[in-house]
Amino acid sequence: MDSLFNFLDPEFLITTLGLLGVFAIVFAESGLFFGFFFPGDSLLFTAGLLASQGHFNILILWAGTTICAIAGDSIGYAFGKRIGPKLFTKEDSFFFHKEHIHRTEAFYEKQGKKTIILARFIPIVRTFAPILAGLGHMEYKTFLSYNILGGVLWTTTLLFLGYTLGTIIPSVDRYLLPIILAIIALSFLPILLEYRKSKRTRKSQTGVHDV
Numbered sequence: 001m002d003s004l005f006n007f008l009d010p011e012f013l014i015t016t017l018g019l020l021g022v023f024a025i026v027f028a029e030s031g032l033f034f035g036f037f038f039p040g041d042s043l044l045f046t047a048g049l050l051a052s053q054g055h056f057n058i059l060i061l062w063a064g065t066t067i068c069a070i071a072g073d074s075i076g077y078a079f080g081k082r083i084g085p086k087l088f089t090k091e092d093s094f095f096f097h098k099e100h101i102h103r104t105e106a107f108y109e110k111q112g113k114k115t116i117i118l119a120r121f122i123p124i125v126r127t128f129a130p131i132l133a134g135l136g137h138m139e140y141k142t143f144l145s146y147n148i149l150g151g152v153l154w155t156t157t158l159l160f161l162g163y164t165l166g167t168i169i170p171s172v173d174r175y176l177l178p179i180i181l182a183i184i185a186l187s188f189l190p191i192l193l194e195y196r197k198s199k200r201t202r203k204s205q206t207g208v209h210d211v
Contacts, residue, residue: 010042010180011050013025022061025043026069027068027069030072030130031076031079033128035127036127042180044159048061062160065155066155069155073129073151076128076129076130077134080130080132120153126154
């Protein structure tokens, strides 16, 4: 159990795997369907904070994670376009749940093409959004423009938030755990709100109401 928690701990991942490990995780979570469980938001924030303490060069970190985020989404798009239809016949497993696809579909229906940008800041959805874009045959030129904008916004916002806080707040690493928990809670908030909304919609359609 401890090893699982370590595997999901961004500080442990960064200090263990180093700069290339950060790039690999960002790439995997951005478009490989089995990468949805990686802590992308908190990973970027923590990497930025560690960069402020001299562990990494922030510009190299920013450039590498941005390229990997954009490349990961592009791979996800290609995967969805070529293999996507088979996902709906695939049985649920530890690495794949049809519910993730349906949740992302619902987000697409509400937000449209800008889902590619917004999904960057929402766990699980950010992994499956490019796959569904390919599955839905979104024009690649259109997808790529949203992909680049979303990738730049995501990495820049979280990396430099961590970097700035690490620069201006003494011993900010003491507060790392509560900050990470807050980031995780905020990133999952849209999913929880959408779930509650869809649940209420289903109840209203079936005529079932809370007492």
